[in-house]
Amino acid sequence: MKHAFHNIYRNQSLIYRIFLFICATALVVYLFPKAGKFKYELQKGKPWQYESLYAPFDFPLLKTGEEMEKERETVRKEFIPYYTYNSGTMSRVMEHYAAEYDNFVQRSELEKTGQDFLRSLYEKGIIADQENMPPGRFMHLVKGNEVSVVNKERIIRRGDLKQHLFRYLDDRRLSAYKTDFYKLFDKITEPNITWNKDFSEKALKEELENIYATKGTIERGERIILNGEVVEGEKYEKLYSLQQEYTSHIWKGTNYYWILFGYIVLVGLAFVMLFLFLGKFRADILNDNTKVTFIFVNIIIMVFVTTLAVKYDGSYVYVVPLCILPIVLKAFFDTRLGFFVHALTVLLLGFVVPNSFEYIFLQIIAGVVTILTVSELYRRANLFISVGQITLVYMIAYLAFTVIHEGNLNDIIWLNFGLFILNGLATLFAQPLIYIYEKLFGLVSDVSLLELSDTNSKLLKELSDKAPGTFHHSLQVANLAEAAANEVGANAMLVRVGALYHDIGKMNNAIYFTENQTTGVNPHDEISPEESARIIIDHVLDGIELARKHNLPDRVIDFIRTHHGTTTVYYFYKKQLEQDKHTAIEDYQYPGPIPFSRETAIVMMADAVEAASKSLKNPTFSMINDFVEKIVSKQIETGQFLNANITFKEIEDIKKVFKRKLTNIYHLRIEYPE
Incomplete structure (x- = not known):
């Protein structure tokens, strides 16, 4: 049992990747449409x-869609709306009539005449002036539980009351009482027919659904x-x-399970290809579960959003900003991985979207344009320019497909251009998304590296105040390392930032480091070699603690950990050896680890070369050449680069850069005659 638990613990990273693979495959298959x-x-x-x-x-x-829409339009035009007849309104008005009659008309024998007029008026129906009437000739009138179709011309508008009243009185030779009766009826009359909006909309919806x-x-x-x-x-x-x-x-019976099995195989095969790609070209990412999870999360999000768009309206599939995927992956990793994951995601979405050939062609072309154009995201204009180019490619490709399908541009759907523009605007969300991912997954993009490289940042200003010599040394190391990184194709921005922060731990005991000693007094003369070595070695641990306190990313802290590897504080070791021949060399070695990437290896070389170059007196080119060769060769001999993915050719190129830079730094000006 103990042995089994030990095996599980030892292979926990592999077990997690298998679990991630199963979950991702199941989730993507679940998101796929349930159809063959x-x-x-x-x-x-x-x-x-x-x-x-x-x-x-x-x-x-x-x-066809056009035929369905034409029928819907016909139904809408021919639809007869529903109006409600309120039977209680006439009784209420009659009561008001009886109460108000004597106040307006002085002849009691005419009271029945007014009642007859009101009764005929309400039997036809009165509707408010602001109430909409149906566009056709007829309307549905709902009286209680009965519905009848009536001609809308028989319904009286409230504003036409005067006209109907005067005609009624003229027919009965009672014109002298027009004014009195009108004042009375104008006060008490109220509509008894209203448009039944809910019933009308429900009935129209039912008719449309019955097409x-x-x-x-x-x-x-x-x-x-x-x-x-x-x-x-x-x-x-x-x-x-x-x-x-x-x-x-075909999505019926036993077919369901066979189709499901087919989907699982194809999606699983796609994810296996991703693992194989990472293992072949980016083993460092494959061995980092956080980064692998990050890649799978992005793929699943894109599949999820695209599936939602397809379910809502298939034409909206081009609003989904799929090009965010290569932009984000390129920002954190590299171009090749960004495009590979983008292409893999597009192939998976081919099962979801309509017109999959067009979709795949269009998105692959857009992905290529994204990879080729998006660079240096910390420059704000670059993303806008790239998004503009991506949107233009979408539009051109759409025009080409329209010509192929229709043979002309007469039936072009201009709304699609609006969708492409919305896609471009959504792609601009890549910038804040990168920031969110940095916080969630602990990753570092070039934008954050640019911010960290600002020498006016709080931590670097503190370094320049407390240890000005170390600050100047860090700047020199950053310049050397950045030039070397550019030469071998490493991440120059990451190297520069790592070099700027690699010695921040010296702030705690700045005076114990020679570059900060300006008075000529060396405090190491007052303490034992063992204690001096401990102070020197501790600047690595102090730097890590300071970096974590100031929330520096782990990728930057790696430079602090590894910039001395497991080298020896040789000066104090030799000094102690003179006093005690049994001194253990392990007590004078840095704790490591040794560099595990090209970037950390470059900073280690640049740090050693720059620090030791201060000891050169009247240097010449041959002195600089031998000096650089000696330092780097010593690091190779002690196995400092065994874990770094750096080749001998790259090391040779780096040494050439160091020699050229140091030659320029120590070049003496010609003395001109006065």
């Missing part, structure tokens, strides 16, 4: 390149299209109908 995949690529306007196709089963012929989506049936064995025929017109409609029926027809 039509085995033919349907491309309108192009010749049918497959075998002649006959209906494999009976299926309905679907109406048949089919216009016929294709029987089994009926010819759909022959090889070489152009996919257009009725042939396209039949193929589209078969595609829709096919995707739902």
